[in-house]
């Protein structure tokens with residue numbers, strides 16, 4: 505197969521939800537002729553237990569070679585006391601950094617069947633489908649100088665928000681390209697009213713738009729106003745592009761418009777490789793959920809939907825991605841749900857495996 509996939513199940517519920525994804529992947533190979541060369545490896549605490557490091561050099565090298573990496577989740581109480589240098593999340597951070605995954609795609613999609621799980625009114629969220637593109641490798645989380653130091657007899661905490669025009673331009677391009685495949689609208693969010701980096705952000709996004717993406721509708725919004733608009737009427741947006749810090753906040757906010765953590769996929773994309781496919785890491789937004797790990801309670805949908813994103817963005821199989829998303833949607837509409845999606849007294853939750861079974865049954869019927 506010319507489609508290679510590295511699967512890193514990780515810790516906690518990671519391996520449980522990934523088992524269901526593996527079955528979905530196999531289904532696409534068997535029934536749709538979409539074969540994948542799948543390899544599997546360790547990351548996070550599982551890699552630390554086996555090798556004393558949360559990501560070996562060999563795994564890192566493999567991640568650089570494949571078309572896409574699919575990761576479950578890392579971390580858990582067992583590893584909380586470890587030195588920072590070998591903490592499970594360091595494995596994930598190393599992947600993101602060395603693959604230079606600068607565009608973090610966080611869809612906020614609300615399946616009709618789950619609209620009652622939102623903290624907002626049903627009509628505000630039902631059918632919502634927006635995409636937040638967060639710059640992931642620069643900005644205030646990485647800028648130098650930084651530190652906590654003494655100054656004038658007191659402590660000062662310092663971080664630096666710094667963006668180069670190349671960093672802004674590449675994430676803007678990613679957002680415009682995405683918009684062309686969706687609703688053709690981009691809203692760029694910053695605080696150009698009070699931040700120099702915001703002034704440059706707005707300038708560069710405007711320039712990239714004028715030069716190459718004039719067919720896409722572009723608007724600008726201050727990020728704080730954007731937060732208000734996201735909760736007031738989120739359906740006004742299609743693609744939102746924003747920096748690392750604002751993207752962190754706005755994507756978490758948007759995620760909760762849609763209900764459960766167990767439903768949220770994500771993708772992190774980098775520059776195109778020799779074969780034209782972008783460097784890519786797909787993962788659910790949720791963590792390793794130690795409170796339910798090993799009990800068959802985890803919702804595999806976030807991880808399954810992350811694979812759907814891989815189909816669309818790494819393997820040019822948008823129709824198959826939609827087929828998978830619709831299968832998930834029909835499962836939910838039938839009321840087959842893990843505990844995180846049940847608010848009915850006395851209802852029996854489906855197990856992780858039963859959810860996987862139901863998704864595959866819907867794929868079969870599609």
Ligand code: NAI
Nearest residue numbers: 577578579580765766790791792793794795796802803844
């Ligand atoms: P979490 O996302 O693991 O869990 C938060 C809550 O949501 C828990 O009650 C959990 O049971 C529930 N939940 C999460 N995913 C679910 C699913 N698929 N189905 C049903 N319920 C689900 O976040 P938490 O508890 O803050 O972190 C637990 C561990 O995960 C920590 O070690 C943390 O560092 C790590 N973590 C890892 C991430 C990653 O690998 N990308 C992201 C976030 C946290």
Ligand code: MG
Nearest residue numbers: 751752753756
């Ligand atoms: Mg966050």
